[in-house]
Amino acid sequence: MPYVSKKTEPGFHFEKRNIEKILNNLPDPIFVTDRYGNVLLSNSTTALTLDLSLDQLLKSNIKDLIRKGYYNKSYALEATEKKCKVSGLLKTKLNIEQISTSTPVLDENGNVIFVVTSGKAKQKTDKCAGNANQEVLDQRKREIEYLRSYVLETDKVVAESMSMRKLLFRAHSVAQTDSTVMLYGETGTGKEVLAKYIHRHSKRSDEAFIAVNCANLPEHLVESELFGYEKGAFTGASSEGKMGLFEAAHGGTLFLDEIAELPLALQSKLLRVLETCEVRRLGSHVDRTMDFRLIAATHKDLKKMMEAGLFRSDLYYRLEVIPICIPPLRERPEDILVLALRFLEGFNKKYEVEVEFDAAILESFQSYSWLGNVRELRNAVERKVINSLQEDSVGMLEFNLAENSCFSQYDCLSLLGSDGTLKEVTRRFEEIYINKVLRKCNGRIGDAAEKLGIYRTVLYRKLKRFQEEKDRSVN
Template identity: 40%
Template sequence: MKIKELLTEAPITLGPQNTLLEAIHVFEASDAILGIPVVDDHGHLINLVIEQSLLVALSRGALLSDTLATLPSRNLTPINQNMLIEDLQNFIMDLYVFVNDEGQVKGVLNTDTLNIALIKNKMHELSVLDAFFECSYDGIYITDGKGNTLRINKSYERITGLKRENLLGRNMKVLVNEGYISESGSLSALTSGKTVTLSQTFKSGRKGLITSTPVKNDQGDITMVVTNVRDITELSDLKNKLEENITLTEKYHSEIEVLKAQFLQTPGLKAEDPKMLEILNLAMKVAKLDSTILILGESGVGKEEIAKFIHKNSPRHDRSFIKINCGAIPPNLIESELFGYEKGAFTGASANGKKGLFEVADGGTFFLDEVGELSLDLQVKLLRVLQEQEITKVGGAHPISIDIRIISATNQNLTEMVKTKRFREDLFYRLNVIPIAIPPLRERKLDIFPLANHFLKNINKKYNWDKTFTRDTLDVLYAYDWPGNVRELGNIVERAAVMANSNQIKTDDLSSTITAMGASATLFMDADIMPLDKAIRIVEEKLLTQAYTQYGNVRAAAKALGISPATFVRKRQSIKD
């Protein structure tokens, strides 16, 4: 608090030309006046007149008409009004005269007035400190130098669940012996003379971080210990959850490594991309059950390999795995192939009849590839197989019980086919118990290298070769979009291996379609700068070739690129030239 806050009224001042009588009248006018500053024309202090100095002057023969200039000068040190009250302890005076920065007198105060103000100021500061003490979110516990409890705030009660009335005035050793607290940071700080930090769990169930700091006097003796208690319950819970998540992540990582090892033991099945590993993890889970599975995905993504993987890891792994492509067998033959026929069932039938593939697969797994190609009448019969687990041969009268697990696959949109009445809704729901959607190769790029190396390894083994890919070749393979998926990758690798004239398969050994579509991607992996028209030509060549390969005709490819068919043909011709 500054002095000027106490100087509420302008002081009464006199000049050196004023008389003693005038000074006496000023004192008579108010008992509150302690002294009269004598100032010059600029308001600067010259002298300070008090009642005693007037009485002394008159007793020595001074006249009432004498001026104040005749009074002896007092040894005064004016004090700046901006000084803090606490700093006045350096001055010992009966009266204090305060001035502003320009030296002009602004007030007179005595020691008693200042002491009262100082006490009030300290009380205010204590109330502010007390408010901070009580409002602190952290718990605060204060003991004296012998470990006796002096102060406790509300937050300490909240965190620990202890009440201050059970603790105040009591020694920490007693509180520990009575079980109020398990360990005292205050006692440790008193013993060591240093700051002590420890963690503790309280009866409230909350966890706290305790820091006890000893406070020493000038002689180095500990006068009190201030303990701060921080609630770390939520932080501790978060730490435990983090540790649980780390453990869980490590567990999942171990499971993935085991799964990858199992996948690597499956011929033709290679996976490194997280998307494909997730698919294989799902396949591993459902393999142990007999639920019907529908595998979805574009042509060539590896639907059959997933079906074989499920069979291999199922309880039926030692029985038959029968596959039929529903789109490869003529409609007039597929029923007899699936269900078999009795002797004499139709013209040309075997005299002994024939078992159908369903019956052959009894106890094993039956894989219906391209199930969307089945005719509606066969869909009805397949539905019965799923519902009743029995078949009736062509020309037969008695049903035959079978025990098979059916896995189906298609690259068609069966949901759309159901809407257009080309596929039975009831059969769709029977097949779609557990759907597994395999992403195309362009969406699982990390599988390209392991698959390409796998195909090349098989070719090397078959022909006793030792061929490898160059880095540039792998970059082109990675950049290509693979509309034909894994099947196309296998064919491309075989062709490149056959065409290569050395043990290194270079980009020149790949087909022009692959190199054209991968050129722009590999181009922009390099740091070298090239002419802009060359870069544009490479990009155009890639897009034109990719569009034509994907759509198969000029009109559809031009529409996809947003240009006219004439422009498409002209640009392709210019590239060839």
Template identity: 40%
Template structure:
């Protein structure tokens, strides 16, 4: 029996120890409002000794002015839960009171939980701040998902750039992507992020040119509540805080003003930020990938870009080639953009082979961005399901012959070409056309016949007549070519 009493006393002590160290005030009365339990936090908030409190009722606490009102009284009167903001000697407090009923349906106990108002407001501010981080990050992610693209690397130039990006991704070194506007530097930045150790964290793209200069500092570093007139009451989380643990992609970094360049350099050197209007220093762990279409070295020489920041950013420089230097990527990108539009609008448009050739031979001064916009224009303008070479030439505003031949095949349409008879010029054009189709098909005659709109035997006859049957790498998956092999192209 004595052992059971000892166990009960131990349990009681443990319970009191737990309640006294809870986060907040605990206050219990019986069904008449008599105080039967208070924890240490409640005693401190009421400024009345525990022994005295246990001899009082909730009504006495109110009548003596220890509290101006009580949620417990509301519960006793209404038999319902109550939430009130009450004033105690220890400060304004948020109180939640709940009735506990006996078997007879009458209130047996009222349990109240309360917390200092300042603590509650701080907690609410923290929740709002976290929600703000999520909202802002989600806005960036959704915007980016609508405007992103996959990486295409068919050309040797793009593949070499990709290999460099993949190696650089393994480290946390700062990367500076050089390249003309519209070449897809953000796509490469995403590739770097997805192949890094931060792949599961946020990738946050920022267009530095789109941020007003007077708002740059608050956008990058955030601000505390009341930092300046018109600021949000709960403050704002900056881009560096949002990207904590992940990758911050700073596009068009050459547009940053000099004061912000100085602050950015400090962040890169120390990993520390301070909000506008704030006093505390915060540590951030962010990997920087920057991009520019400007000559930062020349800007540093003329004083419009900090030289020390240039060297800090240019740890691993990668140059993204323009689309004219990676023509093999053009047809794949064009098809990709068209497929995306087909899926979005439930359409079935496609390019003819000649149309893809025409797109590939265009110089694309606006690079991938221009290509994407032109494909969307074709998708809207062309009513047919097949987009032809004529459609491409008309929308790009170029001549069919010049775009089809292209710079690499310009010799096929020299002045001598125009001096020939119509029949000779036609044959010469047909040779160039068929040779290119066959090369594109890897020498597969059956596939080439399908693309040019002829039967297999019809294409053999055409090749024979044009003197093109000697190409040993042209192959037919079903039958060998005729044995007649006159000289040709």
């Protein structure tokens, strides 16, 4: 009979679903293994740090995870062997460093029944360990609420590549604070998407998200738009006055995109708002106290602009609290397929068509440099869908027709190339089947690799080889 407080409401039982709720409301990694290293219970935070889904983790054994490189060692296995509590530093597949503590639970004969393992972020531990001031410790005690879901809101954010997974993990951690975030990235990389992601996962998520593109505001209207104005403040002003965007963001998040375009004169006023948390409307003598979280973004190098005198150094250092750099699309080709297929699904619904991309198109997407990044990819997909409305898109459907014939007729060898060697025919079949599975998985490399029963890196190598062979045949 488990020990349960007498204060527990009647009818409450620690069933598995209740235990799962408790685990998933803990902010740090925690999981339970048996004496053989099989994972019995876990929260989604643990799975995220290992780059696994929760279902995958719950089917895993610790020894296999170490062998496959999901993390460098296990203190759970050591605790089982030593039959005592052990802890130490470990590093996960995502290069996340944690202080891991494993505590064995023994039966009456001293045998290990199961092991409870919990983790703490190394940075958090390091910062708190040497600080004796209890007030500071209390301030830093607020735990980071890590991602609860492995899919990372797939309807909003694509993170198939390792670089984007790490970036989202960092962004989600940062979201729990009120610190100013400075987003860097080329045009079209999705800076506003990431800013919204941070807002959605912050304690301000129920409040407003106000996005302002500093480059689109006419210079003579920037100040009135940001700060607002009282009635009669200037010629043409509304007779009722107007609330500024700073005020509109009160309680929520203010996103200043293209902040490098903010005029120098207004940079000093923005700095004052950030330092004092006060806003004064044009034509007013009253300061209004504001409470908003600032996220800024630019595609330019603010440090170089500061050194050239084009951006205020004091504002630069005020903004550069938590810099996050979004990698360009060409540096994360794993995300291209997923994005392309997602855009295709959206445009098919919008234009009420059923266009499909063959393997050649998807491979050409991956090999292209995409200087316009995600925005350029989206435009390219829409252009292909629209073109399909105006012409007979045989080329786009060619692969599907061949594939359907291959799997619906007995004479599939003619389609695969019966004149070739066994190796050549097998390779052709492999390419067709891999691309079929990829489409079924909506381009998600991880899901496709799992269905195919191969490692993700093996799948990448095969796709690369297919492309290289096609390039050689063209040349």
